Amino acid sequence: MVTRSVDLRSDTVTRPTDAMREAMASAEVDDDILGYDPTARHLEEEMAKMMGKEAALFVPSGTMGNLICVMVHCEVRGSEVILGDNSHIHVYENGGISTIGGVHPKTVKNEEDGTMELGAIEAAIRDPKGRTFYPSTMLICLENTHANSGGRCLSAEYTDSVGKIAKRHGLKLHIDGARLFNASIALGVPVHRLVEAADSVSVCLSKGLGAPVGTVIVGSHTFIEKAKTLRKTLGGGMRQIGVLCAAALVALQENLPKLQFDHKKAKLLAEGLNQMKGIRINVAAAETNMIFMDMEDGSRLTAEKLRKSLTECGILVLPGNSPRIRMVVHHQITISDVHYTLSCLQQAMQMIQEPSLNQTGKTENALSF
Numbered sequence: 001m002v003t004r005s006v007d008l009r010s011d012t013v014t015r016p017t018d019a020m021r022e023a024m025a026s027a028e029v030d031d032d033i034l035g036y037d038p039t040a041r042h043l044e045e046e047m048a049k050m051m052g053k054e055a056a057l058f059v060p061s062g063t064m065g066n067l068i069c070v071m072v073h074c075e076v077r078g079s080e081v082i083l084g085d086n087s088h089i090h091v092y093e094n095g096g097i098s099t100i101g102g103v104h105p106k107t108v109k110n111e112e113d114g115t116m117e118l119g120a121i122e123a124a125i126r127d128p129k130g131r132t133f134y135p136s137t138m139l140i141c142l143e144n145t146h147a148n149s150g151g152r153c154l155s156a157e158y159t160d161s162v163g164k165i166a167k168r169h170g171l172k173l174h175i176d177g178a179r180l181f182n183a184s185i186a187l188g189v190p191v192h193r194l195v196e197a198a199d200s201v202s203v204c205l206s207k208g209l210g211a212p213v214g215t216v217i218v219g220s221h222t223f224i225e226k227a228k229t230l231r232k233t234l235g236g237g238m239r240q241i242g243v244l245c246a247a248a249l250v251a252l253q254e255n256l257p258k259l260q261f262d263h264k265k266a267k268l269l270a271e272g273l274n275q276m277k278g279i280r281i282n283v284a285a286a287e288t289n290m291i292f293m294d295m296e297d298g299s300r301l302t303a304e305k306l307r308k309s310l311t312e313c314g315i316l317v318l319p320g321n322s323p324r325i326r327m328v329v330h331h332q333i334t335i336s337d338v339h340y341t342l343s344c345l346q347q348a349m350q351m352i353q354e355p356s357l358n359q360t361g362k363t364e365n366a367l368s369f
């Protein structure tokens with residue numbers, strides 16, 4: 001019976017630490033819809049300062065944060081947003097910007113590193129002279145780090161270049177910064193510099209930072225005022241949110257410094273996987289806390305077989321029928337968990353690829369982790 005549990009499904013799975021729970025229990029609270037929750041104000045002031053923006057607003061989720069930001073920037077009917085074809089907003093948010101926001105998506109191909117080609121972005125901008133027929137481009141969205149590219153980082157220089165395109169065409173720039181702190185640590189660039197060109201940013205507290213709930217959006221005072229109204233319209237206004245914001249403040253203090261170790265653990269995992277036959281790993285692409293593991297063509301290995309073997313070892317990855325397995329490291333994964341995962345994968349691959357060998361109990365090239 002497996003007793004060990006290693007949860008690599010996502011960095012959204014972390015449990016609140018004791019310090020977070022203590023802070024939640026003793027949090028100073030008030031009605032935040034009326035604008036009086038002191039702990040929410042404290043968190044929002046902290047985040048606005050860190051991001052170098054005028055104001056901030058706590059929202060229940062990253063999905064709502066992105067939706068509100070897109071809707072504020074695209075408040076004119078017929079608005080269109082340019083975003084990546086593999087972006088979280090386009091793929092994993094139920095098409096909310098269209099179905100709820102009434103905003104038309106104009107996708108541009110995401111490159112392997114999470115960027116969109118600058119020329120392709122500019123070419124996607126509608127000609128205002130065609131306004132009778134075309135939607136009107138109002139906004140460009142980036143995602144840093146880029147989740148579906150494996151947690152790849154967008155540089156400040158690239159973001160500035162996109163910002164220049166937006167400004168040249170009178171557009172706004174939003175950054176889905178669900179894992180912005182991971183990008184900042186990996187690049188060694190402060191978060192405020194990474195988002196300098198952005199008019200709005202959505203930053204998740206519930207990802208690598210390990211808070212149980214929440215996202216903060218930042219922007220100008222005018223933007224945040226409009227966002228506050230929309231948050232209420234969408235049902236995202238809440239009462240005593242100081243309980244949640246207190247945990248987020250602890251997460252910022254406790255876990256921000258730990259992100260560098262998450263990246264080191266992810267790299268260790270990628271390097272170990274890279275020694276194994278039958279799978280493909282791009283070690284260089286493991287820039288932050290995510291790893292993508294692809295099955296080699298023609299191999300007996302399938303993602304489903306490996307997922308099943310991992311589960312039998314108590315190792316959790318997201319279920320799915322994709323031939324790719326994603327592993328996400330967080331502060332509640334230890335180095336020993338990484339070694340355990342590598343050892344379980346090595347044995348699983350051996351059993352799947354060389355079933356006859358295992359009947360004799362012989363094992364070759366067993367890697368020692």
Ligand SMILES: Cc1ncc(COP(=O)(O)O)c(C=O)c1O
Pocket residue numbers: 012060061062063064088089143145146147176178179204206215
């Ligand atoms: C890049 C990115 N943006 C936004 C979100 C949405 O955040 P939430 O799950 O809190 O809605 C996620 C996933 O959680 C994400 O990975």
Ligand SMILES: C[C@@H](O)[C@H](N)C(=O)O
Pocket residue numbers: 009010011012092147
């Ligand atoms: C699944 C996805 O929505 C989530 N943001 C994650 O990365 O785990």
